[in-house]
Amino acid sequence: MSMSRLRASLYVLIGASFYGMTGVITKFAYGDGYNASQVAAGQVLFGTLLLWIFAFRDWKAIRDYPKKKLWILIISGAFPTLTTIVYYIAIERLGPSLAIILLFQFTWMGVVVESVRTKQAPSAYKWLSVSVILIGTYFAAGIQIGQLDRLDLIGFLCGLLAAIGYTGFIFASGSLGLGLPPTLRGAWLNTGSLMLILALYSPTVYTDGALIEGLWKWGLILGISGAFLPSFLFTKAIPHLGSGVASLLGSVELPVAILAAALLLQEEVSLFRWSGVVVILFGIWLAEYKSKSPEKHSSRKPEPEA
Secondary structure (H helix, E strand, C coil): CCCCCHHHHHHHHHHHHHHEEEEEEEHHHHHHCCCHHHHHHHHHHHHHHHHHHHHHHHHHHCCCCCHHHHHHHHHCCCCHHHHHHHHHHHHHHCCCCCCCCHHHHHHHHHHHHHHHCCCCCCCCCHHHHHHHHHHHHHCCCCCHHHHHHCHHHHHHHHHHHHHHHHHHHHHHHHHCCCCCHHHHHHHHHHHHHHHHHHHCCCCCCHHHHHHHHHHHHHHHHHHHHHHHHHHHHEEEHHCCCCCCHHHHHHHHHHHHHHHHHHHCCCCCCCCCHHHHHHHHHHHHHHHHHCCCCHHCCCCCCCCCCC
């Protein structure tokens, strides 16, 4: 079903905004005594359950869908889980400022992936948008030059792997499972995430009593904001935009994270960091404004499935 470019862009912005909220919500969960593996496991479990509840009515669409393509979709569900795991390691070893800058390399990675897929060179405006967003990220992260002398190699590699994982998730959301309704695509993607969680932490992560004792609350909140809504909105909208533009729109995650930290955690945010937020928002506007110019008279068709 066709979707207007404006509506698809809003869906991606909303989905990325919910992702931006998860960092603050996770801090509240940590404050209740839960660790990273428990929080990640709860998020994936409830996100997957919610997606399957909404996907159940579309179950018949799976009958004629090629099993090989279905398994590719499921395996691609590892991207968001791996992103979370390696990003947490990057934060631990580098600190949040450097980690977020490395994560935000997904902006140019998404542009490159789309360029390879479509065999079309990115426009100058798209690269300009990437540059503006990365400059804004530097300011918004509050990075100090002195921190660059203390780079930890493992943390650096994990930060880049987080960017690759996020790029993969955006690509999978927009390019795989296009013969299925968005609800089913999101459900199968998150099923892959759940399978990876079980493989990494074993089923005991769900049977040790933490869920019943209160983890369910944070798992449900994070499942909605970090899995259900982003997966549903991304799989619905990105096929109409392309992974390159979606990556640039996804940069709204950082401004939302900073705003949420200021409002909910009462963190002080300097004028230096707020200026970075403004620059990122300008880069997002530039990407969307210029990218829709050649398509004023025609709707973008969803990209063919790989």
